[in-house]
Amino acid sequence: MDGTVVVRDLVVDRGRRRVLQGISCAVPRGTVTGLLGPSGSGKTTLMRAIVGVQTITSGTVTVLGAPAGAAELRNRVGYLTQAPSVYADLTVRENARYFAVLQGRGRAEADRAVTDVGLADAADQLVGTLSGGQRSRASLACALVGDPELIVLDEPTVGQDPVLRADLWARFHAMAATGTTLLVSSHVMDEAARCDRLLLIRDGRLIADDTPDSVRATTGADDLEEAFLRLIRTHEAGRAPAGGERS
Numbered sequence: 001m002d003g004t005v006v007v008r009d010l011v012v013d014r015g016r017r018r019v020l021q022g023i024s025c026a027v028p029r030g031t032v033t034g035l036l037g038p039s040g041s042g043k044t045t046l047m048r049a050i051v052g053v054q055t056i057t058s059g060t061v062t063v064l065g066a067p068a069g070a071a072e073l074r075n076r077v078g079y080l081t082q083a084p085s086v087y088a089d090l091t092v093r094e095n096a097r098y099f100a101v102l103q104g105r106g107r108a109e110a111d112r113a114v115t116d117v118g119l120a121d122a123a124d125q126l127v128g129t130l131s132g133g134q135r136s137r138a139s140l141a142c143a144l145v146g147d148p149e150l151i152v153l154d155e156p157t158v159g160q161d162p163v164l165r166a167d168l169w170a171r172f173h174a175m176a177a178t179g180t181t182l183l184v185s186s187h188v189m190d191e192a193a194r195c196d197r198l199l200l201i202r203d204g205r206l207i208a209d210d211t212p213d214s215v216r217a218t219t220g221a222d223d224l225e226e227a228f229l230r231l232i233r234t235h236e237a238g239r240a241p242a243g244g245e246r247s
């Protein structure tokens with residue numbers, strides 16, 4: 001398997017539960033890959049394993065040729081957690097500049113990241129006074145600021161209005177066009193159609209690793225939500241391969 005991210009036979013236990021049950025997949029360079037699945041299916045856990053903050057039970061996770069979490073990956077991987085991780089008592093610009101310093105970047109890159117997420121007008125506002133959607137965009141700016149080669153985004157468009165969501169997806173694709181690799185989780189099926197590739201997980205198992213067009217073609221459903229329902233039913237009936245390996 002080739003890819004910016006290569007996951008092999010990944011098993012993760014959290015508490016007493018087996019949360020990831022042997023996942024193998026790859027995220028190709030320069031793509032926007034969507035990670036979709038019901039609440040509790042293991043999306044965040046898989047992302048945490050990829051950015052190297054999750055203890056794993058067995059298997060391997062390789063990122064940009066190194067083991068996930070290796071020191072050499074520190075400035076090469078960006079991660080947006082579901083809960084915004086920005087300082088409420090700093091402005092948007094100050095937050096972005098702080099994260100820029102941590103990544104060895106300058107003020108210009110910080111200001112550009114703020115503009116890229118549509119917060120130029122709120123750059124001098126304290127994060128504590130922002131709306132929820134603005135706050136998560138401030139957090140997104142901080143994840144993007146170092147121009148990382150791999151960007152892992154946990155539900156980046158939650159709480160954003162349709163115009164902003166479209167802008168953010170256009171921005172993700174512009175980054176992918178320059179060779180950046182993006183892994184983006186979402187609950188929203190209409191966002192699946194915006195991805196170059198899809199990973200669908202359910203109950204800690206991968207049930208699809210394909211392009212949106214192939215998912216539609218395989219299932220015979222035009223609508224991706226319906227296609228996913230069919231995949232889930234097939235999988236549950238024990239007729240689908242569990243590995244999700246690409247041909």
Ligand SMILES: Nc1ncnc2c1ncn2[C@@H]1O[C@H](COP(=O)(O)OP(=O)(O)OP(=O)(O)O)[C@@H](O)[C@H]1O
Pocket residue numbers: 014015016017019037038039040041042043044045046
């Ligand atoms: N710290 C933890 N300790 C024990 N179990 C956990 C912990 N965090 C998550 N889990 C469990 O792991 C499973 C997968 O959680 P995860 O957050 O990866 O799912 P998810 O697909 O990202 O869900 P959502 O879409 O709701 O964010 C869930 O059953 C959850 O209850």
